[in-house]
Amino acid sequence: MKYALFLGCTIPIRGQNYEMATRTVAKTLGIHFDNLEDFSCCGFPIRSINSEISLLIAARNLAVAADRDEKICTLCSACTSVLTGANKELTSNRKLREKINKELAKIGRTYKPGVEIKHFARVLYEDIGLNFIKNKIKNDLGKLRLSIHYGCHYLRPSSLYDYFEDAENPSTIEELVSVTGAEVIDYKNKLDCCGGALLGIEGDMALSMAKPKLDNVTANKVDALVTICPFCSIMYEDNQKKIEAKYGVNYNLPVLYYPQVLGLALGINQEKLGFHMNKIKPDALLEKLELVK
Amino acid sequence: MIDSKELDHNFKYEVAAETGGINITKCFACGTCTASCPVREIDETYNPRKIIRMILLGMRDRVLKSDFIWLCSTCCTCDDRCPQNVELTKIMMALKNIAVKEGYIHPFFRGQARIISTFGRLNIIEDFDNKKREKLGLPPIKKIFEEVKKLLKNMRIKEKI
Structure with missing residues (x-):
């Protein structure tokens, strides 16, 4: 199975643990990633300013993949959303496609309909499958209690993703965590937004949005919160100390990317999964699994 | 009212x-x-x-x-x-x-648009970043996307922000 890995802007710099874990897990499961160096920003940050320019940037990325006849695998949910949206709009609207292609022609690119875009979690769930993963599990993570944060752009709007999930009651990530043997702990308001999109606009509001989730998750004394998007992770991990200071609370809640969890279950060395780069040290969790060096 | x-x-x-x-x-x-x-x-x-x-x-x-x-x-x-x-x-x-x-633009988005129109991506890549990536066994990331710069220039993004 082969995909072009679309990293976006944030992961290669601020989510290297996510990238390392993804690459190692993929290799273990027989997924091949091509690194297309021509993938730029996905276009998401420009959407608020000018939708057409955002679409153009996204279309160029899709053209880069189409030139190589590649399917795209994304790690960031915002990239997934903007690339999927662009693909849909350009596939269904010939006039818009012609307009965009006129601009792309000036740089020698052409958008062609039919590029497949999938978040890595969906690749695991739909293309690899739970049974295949189950047969590869070497370490049962039964000692772990984990809560899941879906984030928004993996699920919503449902129509964008052809209703592959029930956005009000999703289960793919629960199933992917459960296959490792870990216990999934549900909590109040699981589907709430992390607030990441507001971090640069109204920082205090973003922190206020992230706080209730940290309260609800830690109330259940779980070992970690599991995420699949770098912005969600930035809110709950990178900003956890800030939230603690602002509200005079103490969480010390490790935040893991899903491929890090799966990687442990697949028996991959924790260094190759980037655990040393997690900011809230997951030592207690690794001790529980008797994996501390 | x-x-x-x-x-x-x-x-x-x-x-x-x-x-x-x-x-x-x-x-x-x-x-x-x-x-x-x-x-x-x-x-x-x-x-x-x-x-x-x-x-x-x-x-x-x-x-x-x-x-x-x-x-x-x-x-x-x-x-x-x-x-x-x-x-x-x-x-x-x-x-x-x-x-x-109409000329009303939040400074955060203006800042992001300026970075993207200069580099074609956010989170500017320095030599240091690619060296760190190499140590971690990760492939290098391109610093400037000339194609994206050109697209955005043709769309007159600087006049819009």
């Missing part, structure tokens, strides 16, 4: 003509969006139903000059729950796009 002289009755059509704005007139003001909104939960100045009413009434200046149009977190919860399929997240994008044309 709303002064009818301040109202621009064409505003809703202006929003409808913008990318993603087409469904604005379908709203029947049920308030599901406001009840579902995680931003509204934190700050009452952001009220989706009220924003739609303001658009439909034609309160063009007040909406475009407001700080609240920049506060949508794009969580899309309202999009999924709206019984009329108004697609509010897209409406908010349309509003911001119009505001930018």
